[in-house]
Amino acid sequence: MNEFLNKLQRFRFNLNLQIVLRCLILATVFFMLGIHIYYLVWLNVSAQSVVLIYLNYILRLGIIFLIIWIFYRGIKHFYRIGQTARWLDKQTEHQDDLYQNLYELYQQKEDESILKVLALQATERLKSVSYRLPKLFPADLWFLILFLLIGIGSVWSFSADTFRYAMKQFAAITPETVAYKSTIDVIPGNITLGRGQQLVIQVVEPDTRLHHRLFYRWDENWRELGLNNYSYTFPSLEYYVQNEVAKSPVYRVECLDEPFVKSWVIDYHYPAYTGLGNVRDTLSYGNIEAFKHTEVILS
Known part of the structure; x- marks a missing residue:
């Protein structure tokens, strides 16, 4: 058994x-x-x-x-x-x-x-x-x-x-605390440029984990550019760089030989066959696009 x-x-x-x-x-x-x-x-x-x-x-x-x-x-x-x-x-x-x-x-x-x-x-x-x-x-x-x-x-x-x-x-459970660089160092800072010189704005030792953006203006409005180490030629302007964590000081660039034309005004007088009225454009910076036989006045 x-x-x-x-x-x-x-x-x-x-x-x-x-x-x-x-x-x-x-x-x-x-x-x-x-x-x-x-x-x-x-x-x-x-x-x-x-x-x-x-x-x-x-x-x-x-x-x-x-x-x-x-x-x-x-x-x-x-x-x-x-x-x-x-x-x-x-x-x-x-x-x-x-x-x-x-x-x-x-x-x-x-x-x-x-x-x-x-x-x-x-x-x-x-x-x-x-x-x-x-x-x-x-x-x-x-x-x-x-x-x-x-x-x-x-x-x-x-x-x-x-x-x-x-x-x-x-x-x-919770993510690690990420330490980001708390300041942004920018060159050339305040600068005066001569005729035909190129302005290159760079971030010194950037935190590559963050997306840096360049803000600039030559009038009252700030404009934005992605900062990818490219070169830009500007008239006199102010600029600063900002990311998700920090912002640089505002710097001013003085250009000794500024372009004479600061702004463009384009008046379009379209031909009758288009059925369009007269249009005034102040934002094209001199770029002209129109239908054939359109009368364009640039001022």
């Missing part, structure tokens, strides 16, 4: 081990999916966004709940000795429920001689029949699991540095 019980315990252990493995695989898949969702959102929003903090808490709670639920369901379906005997009976063509009946008689403490005879039959049958453990997952589910694991793992490996930073933020 002891040999039969030992074999039952071995089958029970193997069946329950499969349940544990199934739970571990499913928990790993859901964990990776949760991390991947965070990573995809992290790639598409600012690292300082409050959305990432809320998403972090939601995913943490969701992943923990799912993993607990998976293992709870798995433990709930653990095989007991009687269930193991029933499972073994179903794997054979015999309809006598030998294993289950023997175990129930053993629990009821039936006569030792009867138990001995039945135990001998059961042990012989266990040795003669090959029992296959159930598959962890069906083939189509295996394909889906491997597809997800390999696909997600490939994305993480191809962007390892970025993923590492995202996971560091996921673990800390």
